[in-house]
Amino acid sequence: MPAISIIVPIFNMEHLMRRCIDSLLAQTFTDYELLLIDDGSKDGSWSICQEYAHKDARIGIYHKENGGLSDARNYGLSKAIGKYTIFADPDDWVSPEGLDRLYATAEREQADMTMCDLYREDEYSRHYVCQRPQSLQAEDVLKELFANIQGFTVNKLIRRDVYTRFGISYPKGIYGCEDQYTMAAILLHDIKIAYEPVAFYHYVYNSASLTRHYDECTYEVDVHVLEMFRTLLEGNAVQPIAVRSKEDAVFARAFWNGRGYYSSTAFKQRFVSFRDRISSLNEMTVVKGCMAAACRGWYQPAIRMVFLLFRVKRLIKCVKSHIS
Template identity: 90%
Template sequence: MPAISIIVPIYNMEHLMRRCIDSLLAQTFTDYELLLIDDGSKDDSWSICQEYARKDARIGIYHKENGGLSDARNYGLSKAIGKYTIFADPDDWVSPEGLDRLYATAEREQADMTMCDLYREDEYSRHYVCQRPQSLQAAEVLKELFANIEGFTVNKLIRRDVYTRFDISYPKGIYGCEDQYTMAAILLHDIKIAYEPVAFYHYMYNSASLTRHYDERTYEMDMRVLEMFRTLLEGNATQQLAVTYQENAVFTRAFWNGRGYYSSAAFKQRFAPFRDRVSSLNEMTVVKGCMVAACRGWYQSAIKLVLFLFKVKQIIKRIKSFVAYSGKV
């Protein structure tokens, strides 16, 4: 039985998945199985999975009908046999020493969940994101999950039997909060938590997220997710904190992605009450100003300005990256 099961759900990632898989195979820790779950890809992802499986006996490959991210993760968990599990997304990558340190800490502390730091980056910049919780008590980490701790499962080594012990699986039919919801479900239980100060995971920012499709069904799904958290945390002291967090997430997604759906008047009609909340959001000052303007009826102008400034910022990053590269050459 391998010590760790690494689960990678894959859907149409032929151009990006090799970097992810290669970085996992380059781990200094070697006692693992790598499960590649092809979720009904329509490109050459499955062929690439087969190629890698022929090269390394630790790789297990599975091809299934498309069911979404949560379904692929649940499928991976059903096939995993490792003592611990961790997930990776095929468009990200990992540093080579990460699993070694996570596993050593998990074993030393006999932890159910071992957390670590991560990087947020794009092709031009990288930012270290510390994920050290203020307390290692599950109830306190649950509160921080809606404040300053990311809900990702990719930077958390979790005992596989935690999922079966508490009958926890990833929620199907939603998009964007699967990890956070599952982490909240786990943290409702008095599990043993440890922390290792290493940035193991490189979370790649995709600028295409600013142009994702948004319509009334998106809003309805976001509201359903909100109710899922309300129900999950009913009777828990964290419920209101989670509800406020998810309400803000509904507003934020609408602001960033709703340009092709909301008129300025429609945005104001739905989100005017959020004007007084904008100051508490984790956004740059100029973005907050535009959000307030959107709540007052100038959404289309505000989002055009923000997207323009974002493009300018990316150009500046590109120039700085080119200058730095030229200097090294």
Template identity: 45%
Template sequence: MNESIISVVVPVYNAEHQIRCLLDSLLLQTWSHFEVLLINDGSTDESGIICEEYADKDHRFKVIHKKNEGVSAARQTGIEAASGIYVIHADADDWMESEMLQDLYAKAVLTNADVVFCDYYVERNGNSVYRKQEPPSFSPEVVLRAMFQRLHGSCWNKLVRRSCYSQYGCHFPKGIDYCEDLLFWVQLLQHPKIKITYVNKAYYHYVMNETSITHNYTRKTYQVRCAFYNQLCNYLPSMGFEKELENARLSVFVEGYMHRALSNIEAWKLLWMYNKKAAFFNSKSIRWKVGYIALALGCFPIARKLLRF
């Protein structure tokens, strides 16, 4: 049997120094019925050549070269090209244990699940930390809320039935390259018929990249996070998810202040208007009202304490 049962989607951008580790870990999988879709997102280094090298030696590896449009567009390109029954994503600078695909698929078949969660490792400065990701329940709504708390909103430790993308109209929004995977889960987990299960083991090694957009806050980071927040508001029902939306709003505006990434006067005016509105109209708590005003005035120690940052 040679058909692809799992499609592994890998966005690739200037990853020549890291990508071999991931691709080698895929070659070492104990289960062979998968395809690897390498989406070369306009790399300017040797990444594309390395991808072609693996495709030449293993027919399961397929390379799609495209212009640079960001990781979200690359993920969507991979989904549209996938042929597997299930899909999982992987990042070019990470790697996975050899039993990952076999074990997740076995669990999916055993439980007829649409989504299979598993644990993962965080790799940072030579240290490996185990992260447990057991959902508090298998209810899609409960899992969705947990995505804003202790569950990681990634797609690389979750196997998903590919038909869910089309059946529920789920996609990765082009141009939003911050938490684009969380936006996918927000779309999917609003459907109560989604069946979820969990494997109590870590397989994926997530490498903490200190140069990524997640860890370096700039003016561009602020703009990307604003786009993420606006899209989140479009996807997430405002009724019943007020706390989640408020926390997302804080991650955009509070971090912009804390990192002092927003230096032009227009941005400061925008944030002052936002915090004033939040203080007097959007927040019922006196503590949060004062916190927003402190934030708007640049009183960061007070704002941190009151807003729990």
């Protein structure tokens, strides 16, 4: 039995997945299985999976009908045999060090979940993101999950039997917070948590995420997710914090992705009540100003201004990177 099962869900990633897989194979820690779950890709992803499976016996490949990210993760968990599990996304990559330290800490502390830091980056910059919780008690980490701790599973080594012990799986039919919901479900239980101060996972920011499709169905799914969190955390002291966080997420997704759907009047009608809470959002001051303007009936000019500012910012970062 391998010590760790690394699960990589893949869907139409032929142009990016090699960097991810190569970086995983370059890990200084070697006692793992690498499960590549092709979720019904229509490009050459499956051929690349087959190519790598012939190169390394630790690689297991699976081809399934498209079911979405959560379905692919659940499928990977059903095939995993490692003592611990961790996920990776095919458009990200990892540094050689990290898994060895995570595993050593998990074993030393006999932890159900071992957390670490990570990097956020784009093609021009990289930022170290500390994920050290103030407390290692599950109920305290649950509170921080809706504040300063990311819900990612890519920086958390989790004992595989945690999922089966508590009957937890990734929720289907939603987009964008599958990890956070699953982590909240796990943290509702009195698990042993450890932290290792190392960052090896590089979460690659994709500018295309600012132009994702948005329509009324998107809004309804976001509201459904809000209710899922409300139900999951019913009776728990963290529920009001989580509900407010997910309400903010509904608003933020509409602001960032809704410019092809909302008129200025329609945005104001739906989100005018958010005017008084924008100051508490984790956004740059200029973005908060544009959000406030949007809630007052100026959404279209406000969002155009934000995108213009981001293009200028990326241009400046590009120039700086070439100069350095």
